[in-house]
Amino acid sequence: MTTKTFFFVLFLTGLLVFSVLGTRYGIGLTEASKEDPKNVREGTAQPGHSRAGRFWLFRSGK
């Protein structure tokens, strides 16, 4: 195995470890943790939502 191949396999092994740990521990997923409480909501804290898509293009005749 050449040095280049060694580092390439090392990278792929790292990817394998990342994917296995990611699948088990949800790396990067939205997390709910008691150590990181959110602000208590008053009403709907998130901004108002609206719908725009093909339906509205259709309805508006565009």
Place this chain on the structure above:
Amino acid sequence: MTAPKVKAKEYGWGTEWWDEFLLYSPEQGYAWLVRENGHYTLLRPTKIRPSRDPFRAGQKTTIKLGEERFQVYDTGDAVLDEAEGELTWIAKPGDTVKAVDCITPPRIFTVEKSGQELEYFVGSYVDPQEVYEAFGLKETPPAPSGIYACQPFISSPSLEQCKRWSVAFAAAFLGLFLHAMLFPGGTHIFSQDLTSSSEPQGMVTTEPFTITRPDTICRVDVDAPVSNSWLWLGFDVLDETGLDVGEFSTQVDYYYGSDSEGSWTEGGTHDSALIKIADPGTYRLRVAAEGGSGEVSDQVSMPFSVRIRADYKPLRYYLIAFLLTAGLAVLLFSKKAMFECRRWSPVLEDDDDDD
């Protein structure tokens, strides 16, 4: 090198310069060693005639020379710029010949035409180090630049090994991805039918559910019977004390209709979200809803159901790893194709410019 040489150039898209060294061996006769951009080819005169006139053949046309099949690479005017040493003819700067190169790497077939006279040369690409060693030169030859017309593609042991490893890992990631997709695992820990509050910005709270392991990945599935309407749900994760420890949202929207292209549908009545709950304990979800059939929220009292599956295996990690590895494999396997692209691009651009 002290062999007699001529320096020539070709006018065209860009002026190319090269040196030709005339070699002589009592056993082998005359040969030309051509040096261009650090690349070397060794050519000998041949009396074998090509299957067709390469000057009349288009680029990439196949031409047979004996049992060998060459492709027309480039045509141009070669002009002698300077000469030194003893040559087999009286060389004058400015002498011009029409020349065409045909290749089947590492072999090259060159035809030169001057007036009614045609000369054929056939030869091969030679490794620069081999040339230096043949002439007893101790130093290392300068690194060649670019891809030469008849330079062979030489795969390195690293490349071949990396190809095999990338395929092996891509297959492993695909297997893990398919396994996770077919056997997502996890257990249903919660299910409840709810109706969003009809009061403006009102919220509803679910029954409690229990998480038994730290760092539990939960998949929350939401279904709502929307029809040409939408429903957005904002979830707060509340712990035993009512503290909001996490937030996420889902949106279902389903539309259908018909237009000049026929009937269509868009969206669906289902959505899902993933959330990692770090600490074991009992939790509830507080849900805020917006929705309706208009562009802005006008109908918040809508039924929906929530299901939670704990210890869910997300597919994204294996999928990302597979796509990345498969991409690398494609890149490694296409190195030869990219090499060929680089070989041909200068002369193909040359033709485009001529047009």
